[in-house]
Amino acid sequence: MKRFFTTIRNIFSIEELRTRIINTIGFLIIFRLGSFVVLPGVNPDKLSGDAQGIFGLLDTFLGGAFSNASIFALGIMPYISASIVVQLLTIALPYFQRMQKEGESGRKRLNQITRVLTIVITVFQGIGYLTATIPSEALLVDRYYFTISSIIILTAGTIFCMWLGERITDKGIGNGISMLIMIGIISRFPGSLVAEVISRGTGGFLLFVLEIVALLFVVMGVVMLTQATRKIPVQYAKQVVGNKVYGGQRQYIPLKLNASGVMPIIFAQSLMFLPALVAQIWADNSDLAASVGNTFSDFTTWQYNVLFALLIIVFTFFYTAITVNPNQIAEDMKRNGGFVPGIKPGKPTSEFIDNVLSRITLPGSIFLAAVAVLPAVANIAGVSREFSQFYGGTSLLIMVGVILDTLQQIESYLLMRHYDGMMESGRIKGRAQNVAVAQ
Template structure:
């Protein structure tokens, strides 16, 4: 990895892309320090701690921007939600499906629609945040003309921050090293590293005040953190290769085909999307609980099930991740289309007849691998919750954050290696 980065900085155009990406990240971090008017950060921080998993999860994605009531407090969550909605609609709406198949021009139109939807969802989410923060006492002015003016400023600032952060991500994609939204997400999460170390230090210090078990928990957390990173790297790179043999054919005096290839089926086909889906669904009861503020009765116990540190939340989280993993793969992969493309190109899987037997075989392999990938995501996402239930020691960077960090780092390294390979490839005349 370090060799790749060093070689990248030796190449002039890649060095410019890296420095441009670094500049955008600095701008993003500056935006995470610009406060939004009329909000009390101290009250907002206590609200995040009281509301549980969803606001805490958003706070990690924003690099602490939500906790400090800054310009980028909503980060790119509206964009992620908009992208998910558009992906789902491309299956249900034929017009969007045609755009998806039109190549580069179709993708540009879909990206434009996604940006408009991002702003709309950002405005809705900003309004919801305003009412939640108003109820918790984090808004300084709530009555009269001052209250209306403060509400407009807060909602517009949150929405504008989301639009700006999406624009910054697109600049990284166009002029930087690519994959801009993921880089922004990576920068926000990795900036919480010092806070995580501070939490570990606090646990260690408590060991000298009577909580002797923390002397065991802190080294255990570090070992688990390293083990999770290794496990995620192995599972992210793991794939099942379906062998394909192409038939020989004669065109004029030349013979084509006859080579062997394979169809790669990655274990982690859906990435972190199922976790984002599941977190969004499970966040709804927590948000409702923040609005209604129930203190007793049936609804109090009902909302308590969705607390981050409860067994009910862990079980529902695990089940939803598996369900959404299969759902996401079902809309992304079409075994019938893969089998038809193989037949059109005179390809076949050894031992499997073309047509329906091939599609059935591919479908069977995909669903087996999907189950392994779903269990992998579920275990990584739920393990920090179970660890906290048993020990009471919270892991600041959860499984979702680690998956995003490792995934973006691996993808960035692959991008740099491919660009270096293109620039050092010898042509026919060299």
């Protein structure tokens, strides 16, 4: 405990770090306050306040802003969608690949394209959101004028959230976009925890303690999944430049067990709404279609979870293949005079890295699928629907990843000022740590 208070004192004794933490807290407060500002022309008492399906997932990420018809109802999600599209374009199209290799100027052009695409996506998502989630009885004005004005407001709200995320990245601590999502998820945790306590009552205190212990072990497992890496040793040849000798060191290429992060779960969860949606079209004329619709509308059925897990495994292999390029890694190593001991540079090195990546991706995808279906298992075991969402899935993975990134940022400031790190042994490794680590 003494070490903990010493670390806190050291954190706030560093002026730059203290300023960044205060700025981050201030920006997050602004974001949360905006989540409670209702769109003009809406009577909030007429809203159901209970989003289901994909809307429920978005509402979890946005901390309730989606179901509250807030000016931040779409939040940062259109920007994330635009970023994913641009990221895929940089892999598929040579034009975007060249732009990505142009350095700072190319990065600025890609950011500008992402911002413009964000506005386009926000407009289309805004129309769908206003049509699907806000009933006519909740409107105080004509729907036509309400739709036009609300699309403008929602677009401005998304741009403002995007600006807040960039300010947190520049003036605060950590990745601002990820932190906005995390704070939206965490904001729902106290309410769901209190609701779970009330539902258990005084006689269910022991069960509630067991739920908390199980949640603790799940969080530990997710941290292990996020941190796990397979280190490939790399030896660099000695080079004499002038009177100095460079190289000759053994370093490592850390290949993460879960290199794809939460993207496979997001992709799979988006597709899981298609079976129920398609089945509803023929539900009135077919008992089979009605049965399929009911089955895939319930996230606790075994059919839903088996298909969900298989999609996650497939998308994990797919996303890992498009984000980790063994050929590029092998080429960079060869150019810098590096080689894997016992493996020839060039194509044999690329094949070796690809083989290792394939072997670790399979258990990683299985663990990721297990984490994704844990909320359904918890709900079947008696945990309330809202509280069970914190036992795994996208929410828990995002929270763990962002918290680890933030702790890594804080630890780097402490170590630069020659203070002790956050941990007694070892280093905190965030998701952004993909460089070779010297032994």
